Amino acid sequence: MSDTTAIPGIPAKEMAAKAPRMDGAASHPLVELTLTRFREFLREPEAMFWVFIFPILLAAGLGVAFRNRPADVLKVATVTPQLAQALRQDKLLDVQQLSAPAAEEALRTGKIALLAEPGADGAVAYRYDDTNPEGRTARMLADRAVEKAAGRVDPVTAADRLLREPGSRYIDFLIPGLLGMNLMGSAIWGMGFAIVDARRRKLMKRLIATPMPRPYYLLSFLLSRLVMLVIEVGFLLGFGVLVFKVPARGSAIDLAGICVLTSLSFGALGLLIASRVKTIEAASGLMNLVMMPMWIVSGVFFSAQRFPDVVQPLIKALPLTAAIDALRANMLQGAGLAQVSGQLLVLSVWLVVCFPIALKLFRWR
Amino acid sequence: MPSTSTTATLRVRNLRKAFKDVVAVDGLDLEVGAGECFGLLGPNGAGKTTTIEICEGLTEADSGEVELLGLHWSANAGELRQRLGIQLQETQFPDKVTVFETICLFRSFFRHGPAPVDVMTLVQLAEKRNARVGGLSGGQKQRLALACALVGDPDFLFLDEPTTGLDPQARRQLWDLIEQFKLQGRTILLTTHYMDEAERLCDRVAIMDHGKTIALGSPRELIASIGVEHVVEFSAGGAARALELAALRSLEGVREVQTQNGTVLLQVTALHRTVPALLGELARQGVPLTELRTHSASLEDVFVTLTGRHLRDE
Numbered sequence: 001m002s003d004t005t006a007i008p009g010i011p012a013k014e015m016a017a018k019a020p021r022m023d024g025a026a027s028h029p030l031v032e033l034t035l036t037r038f039r040e041f042l043r044e045p046e047a048m049f050w051v052f053i054f055p056i057l058l059a060a061g062l063g064v065a066f067r068n069r070p071a072d073v074l075k076v077a078t079v080t081p082q083l084a085q086a087l088r089q090d091k092l093l094d095v096q097q098l099s100a101p102a103a104e105e106a107l108r109t110g111k112i113a114l115l116a117e118p119g120a121d122g123a124v125a126y127r128y129d130d131t132n133p134e135g136r137t138a139r140m141l142a143d144r145a146v147e148k149a150a151g152r153v154d155p156v157t158a159a160d161r162l163l164r165e166p167g168s169r170y171i172d173f174l175i176p177g178l179l180g181m182n183l184m185g186s187a188i189w190g191m192g193f194a195i196v197d198a199r200r201r202k203l204m205k206r207l208i209a210t211p212m213p214r215p216y217y218l219l220s221f222l223l224s225r226l227v228m229l230v231i232e233v234g235f236l237l238g239f240g241v242l243v244f245k246v247p248a249r250g251s252a253i254d255l256a257g258i259c260v261l262t263s264l265s266f267g268a269l270g271l272l273i274a275s276r277v278k279t280i281e282a283a284s285g286l287m288n289l290v291m292m293p294m295w296i297v298s299g300v301f302f303s304a305q306r307f308p309d310v311v312q313p314l315i316k317a318l319p320l321t322a323a324i325d326a327l328r329a330n331m332l333q334g335a336g337l338a339q340v341s342g343q344l345l346v347l348s349v350w351l352v353v354c355f356p357i358a359l360k361l362f363r364w365r
Numbered sequence: 366m367p368s369t370s371t372t373a374t375l376r377v378r379n380l381r382k383a384f385k386d387v388v389a390v391d392g393l394d395l396e397v398g399a400g401e402c403f404g405l406l407g408p409n410g411a412g413k414t415t416t417i418e419i420c421e422g423l424t425e426a427d428s429g430e431v432e433l434l435g436l437h438w439s440a441n442a443g444e445l446r447q448r449l450g451i452q453l454q455e456t457q458f459p460d461k462v463t464v465f466e467t468i469c470l471f472r473s474f475f476r477h478g479p480a481p482v483d484v485m486t487l488v489q490l491a492e493k494r495n496a497r498v499g500g501l502s503g504g505q506k507q508r509l510a511l512a513c514a515l516v517g518d519p520d521f522l523f524l525d526e527p528t529t530g531l532d533p534q535a536r537r538q539l540w541d542l543i544e545q546f547k548l549q550g551r552t553i554l555l556t557t558h559y560m561d562e563a564e565r566l567c568d569r570v571a572i573m574d575h576g577k578t579i580a581l582g583s584p585r586e587l588i589a590s591i592g593v594e595h596v597v598e599f600s601a602g603g604a605a606r607a608l609e610l611a612a613l614r615s616l617e618g619v620r621e622v623q624t625q626n627g628t629v630l631l632q633v634t635a636l637h638r639t640v641p642a643l644l645g646e647l648a649r650q651g652v653p654l655t656e657l658r659t660h661s662a663s664l665e666d667v668f669v670t671l672t673g674r675h676l677r678d679e
Contacts, residue, residue: 026472206513212474
């Protein structure tokens with residue numbers, strides 16, 4: 001058009017040379033869009049908290065609450081010094097010698113699990129609550145101690161070998177679960193909220209009024225997600241491995257592959273959720289509706305096997321179940337990709353089904 | 366004044382668009398000449414935004430034709446996007462991103478254009494370079510939107526209600542900027558429901574109502590077309606007695622009498638003869654005068670004359 005379009009503040013030379021107007025030295029739109037995604041995320045302290053800090057607090061809290069303790073010592077009581085001495089032979093019993101009324105009181109209030117009383121002719125009577133497992137265990141231990149003290153010899157000698165290996169503790173079960181949950185949450189929230197917010201602000205409409213290639217917009221989410229993934233997974237996994245000595249027995253590359261596929265599948269799901277929604281309220285409702293059942297049934301905090309057999313196929317078809325099963329198999333059993341191919345297939349199906357539907361339904365305004 | 370028929374850069378023919386049962390644009394024709402600043406003036410709901418968004422290729426028309434810079438949206442969307450500068454009504458840029466970062470983002474979409482820092486200086490946001498968008502005032506946000514419309518060195522600039530919601534000082538600042546672009550010979554299509562904005566900025570104005578153009582011409586032509594030079598407005602407060610409007614109509618120099626929410630509007634040709642006559646007549650009718658104002662005829666009066674309503678009533 002006219003060559004009179006000049007902007008004050010720009011050297012006249014550049015105004016004149018309008019044909020090659022590469023004066024702006026612009027960077028690549030994909031780079032700028034991805035940077036914008038990062039800026040929006042990193043400058044939002046709350047988002048940082050939920051993505052980075054919260055899973056670690058949760059892991060630390062649950063890890064401490066459900067840490068494996070040394071086998072409990074059972075409190076028992078008796079009223080004679082002879083019996084007390086016999087009982088003290090067993091290290092698993094904490095024996096008190098009390099007066100009869102005090103022992104009575106302690107038993108009734110549950111301060112002791114068992115009360116051993118002398119009977120006639122050296123006999124012993126055990127008083128305990130047989131509906132209480134501690135009482136029953138105390139009965140067995142106490143009786144064994146008393147019989148041994150009286151001279152019983154066991155015909156078979158038995159030795160104990162204790163197994164308290166990392167990998168079978170609750171925290172080992174929990175960390176892959178939290179990892180899966182975190183991958184789901186950050187992909188769905190990260191994708192969903194940002195898209196719905198941009199639509200609500202009419203920013204999306206403004207963007208498509210520029211020559212911005214539309215796939216770049218979605219691609220910028222993918223790129224930022226992948227970079228964020230490294231930080232997120234590294235953070236939680238590093239914490240688990242360093243602080244709780246959670247094993248990571250499988251190949252790290254396989255683990256990375258599982259995380260990327262998981263993130264892509266949930267990203268597609270997030271995109272689908274956000275494809276038409278116009279308000280943040282509707283989006284959060286929809287996202288919670290999708291994620292809540294998976295938090296419960298997909299085995300984040302306890303094994304998905306606890307649900308009835310009838311619903312197992314359904315639970316196994318959920319993306320979070322597949323992700324967590326694959327992560328656990330990799331980290332705890334050192335399984336390769338071939339051994340988790342079923343889970344990978346489930347995740348891939350979610351990806352290839354959700355993504356095209358999301359693109360089809362997607363509204364830019 | 367540019368001649369429009371031969372050098373039109375925007376040509377709109379018989380444009381129609383309905384949303385469900387509401388007809389937003391109803392057979393609209395427009396021509397905007399090169400280097401012209403053209404205004405679509407009308408009340409809210411007149412179809413201005415729908416019209417401009419169809420021209421911007423954001424909304425598809427039900428029927429009709431849009432030719433822009435000799436190109437069509439159906440065939441040349443990519444090329445058109447590179448050559449247009451667009452400011453939408455109520456775009457909210459990301460709050461956490463700075464002014465400069467926002468301009469760089471938009472600059473990256475265009476093949477050609479000025480450096481981001483120059484555009485930022487142009488819209489007088491240089492000292493806000495590292496301020497986050499969320500902390501800007503309404504006027505600053507609007508200037509940022511303008512900067513984002515200018516980063517591609519556009520041949521055609523669309524401004525949809527550029528000053529709505531701004532305080533008078535911010536509006537004047539924005540007008541100064543828009544006047545600079547006019548001086549550079551940029552073609553501008555803007556919508557507004559402020560008549561003073563249209564009178565100040567636009568070479569030609571199309572007054573829209575209910576999806577149609579009801580008047581077209583330069584502000585001066587349009588004002589002249591209603592044949593009155595002044596408007597006298599008065600209210601009779603809570604006067605118990607109804608005014609005899611017929612008597613007012615026959616006063617010297619009065620062309621038209623209208624009443625609105627207790628205010629009476631007289632369109633007059635000779636202020637110095639009508640006002641004394643009006644005062645005499647009101648005294649004769651025994652009506653107490655609580656307010657009396659006169660002003661030179663404006664685009665607002667054109668709209669009132671054509672529709673019987675005020676621009677800002679809706």
